[in-house]
Amino acid sequence: MSFDKFGQVSFTSQTKVGAFVEYLDKGELRATYCQECGRTFFPPRADCSWCLSSNMEWVKIEDGGKLVSFTKVNYGPTGFESDVPYVLALVDFNGVKVFGRINKEVPEEQITVGMTVKAETVTLANEQLSYIFNPA
Amino acid sequence: MPNDVAIIGVGQSAFVRNYEGSIRELAFEAYSEAMKDAGITNNDVDASMICSAPEYDQQRSPSSLIAEYLGLNPQPTFAIETVCSSSTTGIRVAYSLIKSGLHDVVVVLGFQKMSEISSADSQERMGRGADIMWESPFGTMMPANYAMHARAHFARYGSTEKDLALIRLKAAKYGALNEKAVYRKGLDLDQCLNADVVASPLKRFDCCANADGSSCLILASADKAKEISKKPVWIRGLGSATASLTMSGRDALDGLNCARVAAKQAYDMAGLSPQDIDVAEVHDCFTIAELMAYENLGFAEPGKGVELIQNGETYIGGKIPVNVDGGLLSKGHPIGATGGSQTRTIVLQLRGEAGDIQVPGAEIGLVHNIGGVGVYGNVIILGR
Ligand SMILES: [Zn+2]
Numbered sequence: 001m002s003f004d005k006f007g008q009v010s011f012t013s014q015t016k017v018g019a020f021v022e023y024l025d026k027g028e029l030r031a032t033y034c035q036e037c038g039r040t041f042f043p044p045r046a047d048c049s050w051c052l053s054s055n056m057e058w059v060k061i062e063d064g065g066k067l068v069s070f071t072k073v074n075y076g077p078t079g080f081e082s083d084v085p086y087v088l089a090l091v092d093f094n095g096v097k098v099f100g101r102i103n104k105e106v107p108e109e110q111i112t113v114g115m116t117v118k119a120e121t122v123t124l125a126n127e128q129l130s131y132i133f134n135p136a
Numbered sequence: 137m138p139n140d141v142a143i144i145g146v147g148q149s150a151f152v153r154n155y156e157g158s159i160r161e162l163a164f165e166a167y168s169e170a171m172k173d174a175g176i177t178n179n180d181v182d183a184s185m186i187c188s189a190p191e192y193d194q195q196r197s198p199s200s201l202i203a204e205y206l207g208l209n210p211q212p213t214f215a216i217e218t219v220c221s222s223s224t225t226g227i228r229v230a231y232s233l234i235k236s237g238l239h240d241v242v243v244v245l246g247f248q249k250m251s252e253i254s255s256a257d258s259q260e261r262m263g264r265g266a267d268i269m270w271e272s273p274f275g276t277m278m279p280a281n282y283a284m285h286a287r288a289h290f291a292r293y294g295s296t297e298k299d300l301a302l303i304r305l306k307a308a309k310y311g312a313l314n315e316k317a318v319y320r321k322g323l324d325l326d327q328c329l330n331a332d333v334v335a336s337p338l339k340r341f342d343c344c345a346n347a348d349g350s351s352c353l354i355l356a357s358a359d360k361a362k363e364i365s366k367k368p369v370w371i372r373g374l375g376s377a378t379a380s381l382t383m384s385g386r387d388a389l390d391g392l393n394c395a396r397v398a399a400k401q402a403y404d405m406a407g408l409s410p411q412d413i414d415v416a417e418v419h420d421c422f423t424i425a426e427l428m429a430y431e432n433l434g435f436a437e438p439g440k441g442v443e444l445i446q447n448g449e450t451y452i453g454g455k456i457p458v459n460v461d462g463g464l465l466s467k468g469h470p471i472g473a474t475g476g477s478q479t480r481t482i483v484l485q486l487r488g489e490a491g492d493i494q495v496p497g498a499e500i501g502l503v504h505n506i507g508g509v510g511v512y513g514n515v516i517i518l519g520r
Contacts, residue, residue: 003269011273
């Protein structure tokens with residue numbers, strides 16, 4: 001499966017971490033883990049800049065993320081016009097930070113910095129694969 | 137304090153919504169003003185640094201075109217890009233070319249004609265300013281990523297939307313005095329707080345005005361500066377740093393680490409501390425960016441930046457006047473020209489030529505210019 005299956009709008013199809021979308025398809029959000037130095041990476045990377053190893057494996061991102069920050073976007077870039085408003089968010093899963101969106105059904109007033117959230121994989125209306133944050 | 141490289145000429149076009157001319161003519165406006173200010177002609181120039189964000193330029197490799205139009209062949213020219221901080225990166229490169237002994241006089245020319253491409257094209261390019269694999273697919277925008285910094289700052293320190301509005305009111309007051317500013321209308325608190333939400337908590341007037349414009353600085357070696365300039369302003373300190381492009385790569389969103397690191401380098405090089413700065417230009421592409429700059433530059437402790445604006449300390453007459461030319465918020469933000477324009481303001485302040493916005497007796501000034509959402513940070517300290 002090509003990487004351009006990922007996201008509301010995709011800008012690129014080729015990467016060595018293309019297996020990310022295959023995990024999404026199976027309902028799993030995964031990061032990469034360097035088998036040489038033990039660091040975990042999100043966004044997933046094929047290569048470790050610390051120990052220069054390319055010996056990576058895929059590890060699951062567990063529940064229990066903390067919301068670092070969020071914003072409700074009312075004006076989107078090209079390709080997202082019909083999608084607004086949406087809430088962008090950064091979530092810290094035990095030191096591994098993941099950027100994404102909070103479920104549209106959660107009212108903005110109920111979202112607070114520091115709240116516990118979990119990531120769930122989703123198939124979008126345009127058949128693209130993604131993940132979304134929900135209150136835990 | 138270093139005394140090796142001086143700024144001997146400054147120029148800036150008016151910043152306008154739609155410049156009715158080509159990019160070469162726009163560049164010429166700032167160039168001719170700076171060259172006349174320095175009292176030199178094209179044969180005195182050894183090299184030119186052409187600074188712009190090329191995604192907004194129709195012309196490919198614009199440095200070639202600009203150098204030809206400015207009469208700067210056969211001297212070397214090249215493009216410098218760190219998005220919104222391109223022209224202070226140009227200063228850094230020009231400084232090292234001069235300090236190395238390779239050149240004596242270098243032109244740093246920044247420009248952007250934001251109106252050259254359609255608004256839709258510009259939106260499309262801006263969406264790709266984030267990591268296109270991992271963050272752009274969610275619909276990121278510059279305002280959204282700064283908005284996430286604002287929300288994180290609010291949550292950690294208790295700063296508010298009203299504090300941000302106070303920063304906008306200061307910009308509006310000084311923008312009205314600046315003949316070269318794109319936004320010269322007055323604003324009141326209710327207008328700021330009731331404006332359209334762009335990306336919560338940032339509203340329309342928390343965001344800077346897009347503009348077309350150019351800036352130009354002439355840098356010279358110490359010997360050359362003493363020979364040809366009656367009013368050199370010296371580069372005392374330079375700092376430059378970066379942070380991750382991805383938001384997920386950041387330790388925290390309540391400040392910009394690239395600014396902290398660059399500021400420390402610049403203060404160390406100059407042998408100065410934040411208390412020594414008499415006037416500053418900071419990169420207020422959004423109101424929250426100015427608030428974070430107060431803290432990241434050491435004008436206030438982390439979390440205490442709001443006290444500076446609440447107490448009027450960043451107005452002329454306060455402890456540390458900031459952006460008294462209207463800042464990016466009111467003067468406008470033509471990407472590649474912005475850092476050069478900020479630097480021009482400080483040079484005029486240190487020469488005592490800033491007119492209505494003169495900070496009395498200013499001797500040491502600081503420029504803080506940020507590229508992207510805290511990706512590239514340049515801090516420059518200037519002195520008489
Ligand atoms: Zn490693």
